[in-house]
Amino acid sequence: MSESFTCIHCKKEVPTGGFIGTHNRNHCPFCLWSRHVDEKAGDRASLCNEEMEPIGLTLKKAGLDKYGKPKQGEVMIIHRCTRCQKINLNRVAGDDDAEEILTVLHSFLPDQERKALLTDGIVVLTSENESIVRTQLFGKSQAKSG
Ligand SMILES: [Zn+2]
Numbered sequence: 001m002s003e004s005f006t007c008i009h010c011k012k013e014v015p016t017g018g019f020i021g022t023h024n025r026n027h028c029p030f031c032l033w034s035r036h037v038d039e040k041a042g043d044r045a046s047l048c049n050e051e052m053e054p055i056g057l058t059l060k061k062a063g064l065d066k067y068g069k070p071k072q073g074e075v076m077i078i079h080r081c082t083r084c085q086k087i088n089l090n091r092v093a094g095d096d097d098a099e100e101i102l103t104v105l106h107s108f109l110p111d112q113e114r115k116a117l118l119t120d121g122i123v124v125l126t127s128e129n130e131s132i133v134r135t136q137l138f139g140k141s142q143a144k145s146g
């Protein structure tokens with residue numbers, strides 16, 4: 001079992017054991033930067049290995065509810081590779097720095113990039129969506145028992 005790795009970006013020691021709410025840790029909980037190791041989520045098939053920057057947040061597509069309205073999915077972090085520009089979406093982990101996630105939400109993304117992501121079906125959240133993000137980040141932990 002591996003217990004920790006050193007973050008490619010902030011160089012902090014990142015523990016990989018314990019419960020984090022997701023199966024494989026693919027980004028740093030402190031700075032949220034990731035590393036380009038996956039072509040598809042979790043496959044570890046990429047040879048790129050460069051740093052991936054958290055450029056925004058989106059909601060996972062959760063399909064439609066029984067009334068035909070879009071269901072609200074979980075908050076996902078949009079990572080973009082600093083070398084090959086590959087976009088990956090990653091679930092927020094249980095111990096990710098919530099303030100850092102809000103910083104990503106409020107970070108500036110040029111219209112051009114926003115539109116490019118939209119073309120791929122990725123809707124980038126804006127400051128107007130902060131309440132959704134906050135509910136997911138803080139609501140859950142308050143509801144947790146024991
Ligand atoms: Zn880091």
Ligand SMILES: [Zn+2]
Nearest residue numbers: 036048081084
């Ligand atoms: Zn890459």
